[in-house]
Amino acid sequence: MTESVKGPAGYxxxxxxxxxRSIAEWKNLIHTSPLTKHMELVGWLKAEHGLGHGHANALVAHTLAEMSR
Incomplete structure (x- = not known):
């Protein structure tokens, strides 16, 4: 039995x-962006890369959480 992934990575x-694009590519874009605030990054991914809000939010939340470890 496989366990389902929970949280942002589930997306x-x-x-x-x-x-x-791979998740590594999206994370690299977030890391190299001059933006640092969560909602700024979400807005940027939506406007510049056409992501939906939930997908952009999941990528940003996961990436910023990794960066703060």
């Missing part, structure tokens, strides 16, 4: 499928 398979 990752559908993000990769829908937008054609």
């Amino acid at each position: 990752f398979p559908s993000i990769e499928k829908k937008y054609g």
Whole structure:
């Protein structure tokens, strides 16, 4: 029996499928962006890269959480 992924990472398979980029690529974009605030990054991913709000939010939340460890 496999356990389902919980939290923001649960969106990752559908993000990769829908937008054609790996999660590593999205994280790299977030890391290299001059923006640092959560909602600024979400807005940027939506406006510049066409992501939906939930997908952008999941990527930003996961990436910023990793950065704060």
